[in-house]
Amino acid sequence: MRSYTKVDKLKIAHTNKYNIFGCIVREGPINRAAIAKRTDLSLPTVMAITGELLEKSAVCSIGKGDFGAGKPPEMFEVNPDFFYVMGVDLGRTEIRIIINDATFRQRLCYKEPTGYPFPEEAFICRLGHIIKDLIGSLNSGQARILGAGIAMPGLIERETGRVIISPDFGWKDIPLQSRLQELLPFPALVRNSNHALALNESALENGSDDNHVSFCVNLGYGIGAALIIGEELYAGAKGTGGELGHSVVEKGGPFCKCGNSGCLEAVASGEAIARQAAVIAAHHGDSRIAELCGRDISKLEARMVFEAAEAGDEGARKIISNAADYIGIGLSTAVNILDPDRVILCGGLMRNGPFFFEKIRAGMEEHVMPCSGRKLKLTVGKGGEYGTAQGVCRAFLNSFWSEQLLPI
Amino acid sequence: MRSYTKVDKLKIAHTNKYNIFGCIVREGPINRAAIAKRTDLSLPTVMAITGELLEKSAVCSIGKGDFGAGKPPEMFEVNPDFFYVMGVDLGRTEIRIIINDATFRQRLCYKEPTGYPFPEEAFICRLGHIIKDLIGSLNSGQARILGAGIAMPGLIERETGRVIISPDFGWKDIPLQSRLQELLPFPALVRNSNHALALNESALENGSDDNHVSFCVNLGYGIGAALIIGEELYAGAKGTGGELGHSVVEKGGPFCKCGNSGCLEAVASGEAIARQAAVIAAHHGDSRIAELCGRDISKLEARMVFEAAEAGDEGARKIISNAADYIGIGLSTAVNILDPDRVILCGGLMRNGPFFFEKIRAGMEEHVMPCSGRKLKLTVGKGGEYGTAQGVCRAFLNSFWSEQLLPI
Numbered sequence: 001m002r003s004y005t006k007v008d009k010l011k012i013a014h015t016n017k018y019n020i021f022g023c024i025v026r027e028g029p030i031n032r033a034a035i036a037k038r039t040d041l042s043l044p045t046v047m048a049i050t051g052e053l054l055e056k057s058a059v060c061s062i063g064k065g066d067f068g069a070g071k072p073p074e075m076f077e078v079n080p081d082f083f084y085v086m087g088v089d090l091g092r093t094e095i096r097i098i099i100n101d102a103t104f105r106q107r108l109c110y111k112e113p114t115g116y117p118f119p120e121e122a123f124i125c126r127l128g129h130i131i132k133d134l135i136g137s138l139n140s141g142q143a144r145i146l147g148a149g150i151a152m153p154g155l156i157e158r159e160t161g162r163v164i165i166s167p168d169f170g171w172k173d174i175p176l177q178s179r180l181q182e183l184l185p186f187p188a189l190v191r192n193s194n195h196a197l198a199l200n201e202s203a204l205e206n207g208s209d210d211n212h213v214s215f216c217v218n219l220g221y222g223i224g225a226a227l228i229i230g231e232e233l234y235a236g237a238k239g240t241g242g243e244l245g246h247s248v249v250e251k252g253g254p255f256c257k258c259g260n261s262g263c264l265e266a267v268a269s270g271e272a273i274a275r276q277a278a279v280i281a282a283h284h285g286d287s288r289i290a291e292l293c294g295r296d297i298s299k300l301e302a303r304m305v306f307e308a309a310e311a312g313d314e315g316a317r318k319i320i321s322n323a324a325d326y327i328g329i330g331l332s333t334a335v336n337i338l339d340p341d342r343v344i345l346c347g348g349l350m351r352n353g354p355f356f357f358e359k360i361r362a363g364m365e366e367h368v369m370p371c372s373g374r375k376l377k378l379t380v381g382k383g384g385e386y387g388t389a390q391g392v393c394r395a396f397l398n399s400f401w402s403e404q405l406l407p408i
Numbered sequence: 409m410r411s412y413t414k415v416d417k418l419k420i421a422h423t424n425k426y427n428i429f430g431c432i433v434r435e436g437p438i439n440r441a442a443i444a445k446r447t448d449l450s451l452p453t454v455m456a457i458t459g460e461l462l463e464k465s466a467v468c469s470i471g472k473g474d475f476g477a478g479k480p481p482e483m484f485e486v487n488p489d490f491f492y493v494m495g496v497d498l499g500r501t502e503i504r505i506i507i508n509d510a511t512f513r514q515r516l517c518y519k520e521p522t523g524y525p526f527p528e529e530a531f532i533c534r535l536g537h538i539i540k541d542l543i544g545s546l547n548s549g550q551a552r553i554l555g556a557g558i559a560m561p562g563l564i565e566r567e568t569g570r571v572i573i574s575p576d577f578g579w580k581d582i583p584l585q586s587r588l589q590e591l592l593p594f595p596a597l598v599r600n601s602n603h604a605l606a607l608n609e610s611a612l613e614n615g616s617d618d619n620h621v622s623f624c625v626n627l628g629y630g631i632g633a634a635l636i637i638g639e640e641l642y643a644g645a646k647g648t649g650g651e652l653g654h655s656v657v658e659k660g661g662p663f664c665k666c667g668n669s670g671c672l673e674a675v676a677s678g679e680a681i682a683r684q685a686a687v688i689a690a691h692h693g694d695s696r697i698a699e700l701c702g703r704d705i706s707k708l709e710a711r712m713v714f715e716a717a718e719a720g721d722e723g724a725r726k727i728i729s730n731a732a733d734y735i736g737i738g739l740s741t742a743v744n745i746l747d748p749d750r751v752i753l754c755g756g757l758m759r760n761g762p763f764f765f766e767k768i769r770a771g772m773e774e775h776v777m778p779c780s781g782r783k784l785k786l787t788v789g790k791g792g793e794y795g796t797a798q799g800v801c802r803a804f805l806n807s808f809w810s811e812q813l814l815p816i
Contacts, residue, residue: 155779165779213645225745229642236747237621238783243744246777248737250659259778329656333741336651337633339644369654370667371563371573375646 016041018404020049021078024059025102028077035076050076058082058408078102083406084138086131086148087393089193089386090114092168092221095127097134098389099145109386110134117169124176128183146400147187149392150180151196153222158239161190167257168222189396193388194224194242195233199398200383200391201344202228215340216381217244218388219327220347221302223265227338233395244334245269249326264330268323270302270349277305280315288313306352324356328363335376336369346381424449426812428457429486432467433510436485443484458484466490466816486510492546494556495801496539497601497794498522500576500629503535505542506797507553517794518542525577532584536591555595557804558588559604559796561630566647569598575665576630597804601796602632602650603641607806608799609752609789610636623748624789625652626796627735628755631673635746641803652742653677657734672738676731678710678757684730685713688723696721714760732764736771743784744777754789 019039024030027038036046053059053076060079064072080101089096092114099108112130117123135145154166161177163169180188198216205214217225223245227234235241245265246258253262254272266272278297281290288311292304308316331343343364349356361378368376383390400406427447432438435446444454461467461484468487472480488509497504500522507516520538525531543553562574569585571577588596606624613622625633631653635642643649653673654666661670662680674680686705689698696719700712716724739751751772757764769786776784791798 155777227745234637234642237749238747240779241745241747243747243777246744247741248775249656251657251733251737260775325659329659333655334745336654337635337649337742337745339646339649339651341645367656367668369563369651371648 014404016045017049017052017408018401018406020046021053021058021406021408022401024050024053024076025078028059029062029075030077031073031075033073053408056408080105081144083146084144085146085393085396086134087196087386087389087391087396088127088131088148088150089196089388089392090117090127090150090152090169091193091388092153095130096386096389097130098386098393099134099138100390100393104393106386106390108134108138109389111385117171120171120174121179124179125183128180131184145186146406147189147396148180148184149196149394149396150176150188150190151193151388151392151395152176152190153193153224155240155243156190156192158235161188163190164240165258187396187400189392189399191392191395192224192226192235192240192242193392194218195226195235196391196395197346197381197383197388198226198228198242198344198391199233199394200387201346201381202231203394204382205342205344205379212342213338213340214342214344215334215338216344216346217327217331217334218347219269219345219349221270223269223327223330225334227340244330247330247333249329264326268326268330270347273302273305273319273323273349274300276319277302277308277316280313280319284315287315289316302349303352306349306356309355310353320356321359324359325363327360328365329367331360331364332367332369335364341375342377342379344379344381346383346387350380422812424453425457425460425816426809428454429461429466429816430809432458432461432484433486436467436511437470437483438485439481439483441481461816464816488513489552491554492552493554493801493804494539494542495604495794495797495799495804496535496556496558497604497796497800498525498535498558498560498577499601499796500561503538504794504797505538506794506801507542507546508798508801512801514794514798516542516546517797519793525579528579528582529587532587533591536588539592553594554808555597555804556588556592557604557800557802558584558596558598559601559800559803560584560598561601561632563648563651564598564600566599566643569596571598572648573666595804595808597800597807599800599803600632600634600643600648600650601800602626603634603643604799604803605754605789605791605796606634606636606650606752606799607641607802608791608795609754610639611802612790613750613752613787620750621746621748622750622752623742623746624752624754625735625739625742626755627677627753627757629678631677631735631738631755633742635748652738655738655741657737672734676734676738678755681710681713681727681731681757682708684727685710685716685724688721688727692723695723697724710757711760714757714764717763718761728764729767732767733771735768736773737775739768739772740775740777743772749783750785750787752787752789754791754795758788 023035023038032046036043057079059076062075080103082102085100087098094111095114096111098106101107153168155164163171163174163176165172177190197218201216202214214228225244226242246263248262249264250262254266255261256263256266277289280287281297288308293300305316309320431443431446440454444451465487467484470483488511490510493508495506502519503522504519506514509515561576563572571579571582571584573580585598605626609624610622622636633652634650654671656670657672658670662674663669664671664674685697688695689705696716701708713724717728
């Protein structure tokens, strides 16, 4: 059904305060007249509410702005220490954590190896301890932490933050969000890693321009993706969309850890690249790949295969080139179905120089429907190794904002 | 950027009239109190505006409703003859046209073979004549036709209704919408057939429940699809999304008319099924397939292959089964990426009994990521052969409504 506009007058005062605070958080430094214009509220309302926000130390005045002619207006921005937010990225190889202040500046970052995430309960307890120790190391203590976003690979039920299945972690049906809620002194929100990463990339890319459809692909140990329409994540009916890694690109192809066969992830992920290179390392002890992993194939990682390819190893080049081809096919399918205007490639595999990127581009251009991708921009992500943690911070804040829960 | 609510007071009166008229069109028969509740407007405003709409014959009173206790209220619905809308479905084999009245009841339907759509200009002129003749055959004349939606396969630029490329028609860069605007005495809107079909299926399926994500697949001469989120079509950045038929399901597979190879459409569309069966018909003159096409392979159609399979022809069964497998793979990819809660299969190929449907279901279930499709409903479309024409009628009306152009 089409909906008709409805205004609940009792909520207006509360909403006004939120709109003004939100405007200062997102657009500060900003003056009262600009706030009034952006929020469509009267100047007296803006003056009263900014006064209240100043009193509560939610915002601060940073002096007079200089706009040339006329009396310089007072500029406001959010008080950076008014709240902090934590972002936790549970990757298959590393756990990466950041704490951002209210201006979204990173105040702390931390990482350690993930290790073997079993049994789940022990892993969750360990995570609880890591988070509490980090908060303890912050001068301001935990009082100001609004909460934490936690990103992990796999299907996450949006409503509950339950891990439906995570092939990377070998987890199935784990109530991660509610377990963390019990362990932590603040709210926790669990999201899919690829969705979090995409939120961050899209925000970094967009600036003030929100009319884009971005498809963000995470090429790492596994392969995942997410679609961002404007500023909104499109996650599907149950929130489990974006599983590009489990598209079948080779009917009857190699077995995948998800249980199917021929998935993109089974032929082109970091894990698949390392697995294929292990055959070379095991049978050609004098190869560059064997040398790089110290002749211990259990230590073989995708980055070594890229290094060997760079050094001219033919086998390594073939493996990389084949993976790029398949990624190109997977991307072309996504482009044909979704018609994004930007495809952003992120993740560990993209830290290996332009050869891989150009191979992927060629594969995609070969397979995309003629004309359909003609305005498509293919780029490499900008978020760096803490991009997913930043993204899940954003996801947490978005959820917090939408519920108007900030203590103002 | 997040937007803040803004109300332009000058538009309120106009918007109120639209909301009330729209409410009567979509939800009638309805009484004044119910209109007031649905539109969040006061009863006096509703009374004044319904009075004006009655006077203009935009709506009519259909007497008193019976709600049990209390005085029975007067019920309103749109005047069926207040406006008509035309829907034109340009299919590769047939042109199908409908005219709906204001209550969306079908008042006329018409079809004729498409023939060979070349040269484009001659085809467009012919189409103009067909449309004008049909309008002439309506008693009420063309005065009340608001306009026409025209659906055709291929990439259509949303802003302009230009055909970027249509492999089915062999067209490239044809300004179809502006040419029809010149030929017709009312506005025309060109849309992609699969998008139109999906709008109709989603509307038939939803009823009053709009919280669904539906992926609607058109399996006919070609293969296309569209995603409907709630009631809105998601068509991508340039409006060319949904090209599932050009996903590569077989790396290095058969050549496709789009210019690529291994596309789903090249191995599983009606055209591909007929093309594969032609090999049997040409080399096995005593086969059921050869018999069904009168030993003239240029007359071979997919429905004959289905008929031969039904009659036990092993070759035909293999072709159908192989096509269903590939469609299952294509669907699983779409489900993994999009996480819809409904997949609706439509088009000519679905008129061939449960064997094909069950094969597709099995193929999809085999290849979809475990758990990701666990609540997914797979159904066959309900729209019938005029479904695309109905859908493009809806698309035209949606566009018309959004611009508040109705003459009230």
